[in-house]
Amino acid sequence: MYLPFLKFVLKSSKLTKLLQKNIKPLLGFKLSRALLNNSYKSLSPKEKKRFHQKFAKIFRQDSSFAFNGTWNMRFMDSKIIAPIVKENMWLTWDSALSMLGHDLEIKLFYEDILKSKDKPQVFFDVGANYGTHSFLFQSQGVETYSFEPNPRCYDYFNQLFKANALTPNIIKKAVGKTPGNAVLSFPNKETWLGTINQNVKDTVLKRNDLINIDVEITTLDxxxxxxxxxxxxxxxxxxxxxxxxxxxxxxxxxNTKPIIVFESNTKDDKLAIFEKLSDFDYSIFEFKDLANPLDLETFTTSSKRNFVSCHNSKILATSN
Structure with a gap:
């Protein structure tokens, strides 16, 4: 039986702030943690997104009341066991809540396409990080290949899959234009910001805690x-x-014409991506409107950062 008290908490900014101040000791004890986890399962996708926004970073600066355990969820018909590790509480707690609460529009798209007659048979996760996107597909029996060059991601990646009796296919390389080598740069506790794009390093990642590692590049071809x-x-x-x-x-x-889910943040990047995909007769869509493709101006000026692209011979068969 799911307890709906988190639904009521999230409807009130005052109650949310109160829980933010007191949730750590509640998580630190097994019984109260189980009650919170059970209530979390009753949340709608939008409520899980809000819970992620408000509570995912609570262990970032202070790991008091950290614990070893699990956070349990469901994706479609599959149970998810997200391992929580005391020594890496900032990461494992955040990753658990990110599974269903981060990039909500993408997760809803995944669920729709996995339920459709066009359910993918093979999924490539380029920039897999800790494997949360890869995991969702592999949990549904989809053959999955996870391209991730950062060795700092592998421990939790493997822990997540092992906890759910799955074996990941990690390709320990970056993906680019030509095979070769490059330097991957990322902030110490934010591997998801890792990049081999020099312009991003020179602008976005002007930080003192950058870590640089040599990585190998392959291409999708x-x-x-x-x-x-x-x-x-x-x-x-x-x-x-x-x-x-x-x-x-x-x-x-x-030749293969796969559906592409991608992130893009700058106007220049969007322009280049639009031109590249147009050359292959692809259209680009926002997740909120999968029936109407974006023109160049709408795409390059969009405030969104996540998009989906499909070859014009295909239809995005989803319910959203």
């Missing part, structure tokens, strides 16, 4: 040709390197 694997759906989140990923996928875009 190289990978698909070497292993004979062709994706139906690709997610690209590479912090400004998306156009390079697409540039290294000429044969994939031309």
């Amino acid at each position: 190289t990978f698909t040709q070497d292993f004979g694997i062709n994706p139906d759906l690709i997610k690209i989140d590479t912090e400004g390197f998306e156009i390079d990923v697409l540039s290294g996928a000429y044969e994939v875009l031309k």
Whole structure:
């Protein structure tokens, strides 16, 4: 039986602030944590998003009342067990809430397409980070390949999959325009901001806590040709390197024509991506309106950062 008290808390800014001040000790004790977790399961997708926004970072600066345990959820018909590790509380708690609460429009799209007659058979997760997107697809029996060059992500990636009796397919390389090598830069506790785009390093990542590591680059064309694997759906989140990923996928875009979920933040990046996808007869959509493609001006001036693109011979078969 799910307890709906979190629904009432999230409706009130005063109650939300009160819970923010007191939630750590509640999480620290097994019984109260179970009650919170049970109530969390009753939340709607939008309420899970709000819960993530308000509570995901509570252990970032202070790990008091940290615990070893799990946070349990459901995605479609599958139970999710997210391991929580005391020594990495800032990461594992945030990752657990991010599973269903972050990038909500993308997660709802995933659920729709997984329920559709066009359910993907092969998913490429480019910039997989800790594997939360990869996990959702693999939990539904979709063959999944996770491209992630940052070794700092692998421990929790493997813990998440092991807790759910799954085995990840981690490709420990970055993806770009041509095979080679590069330097991946990322803030110490924000691996998801990792990039090999020099312009992003020079502008967005002007920080004192940057870590730099050498990584190998492959291309989607190289990978698909070497292993004979062709994706139906690709997610690209590479912090400004998306156009390079697409540039290294000429044969994939031309012949396989996968659906592409991607992030883009700047007008210049959007312009390059629009031109590249248009060359392959792709249209770009916002998740809120999958029936009407964006023109160049609307896309480049959009305040959104997440988009989906589909070849014009196909239809995005979702209910949203």
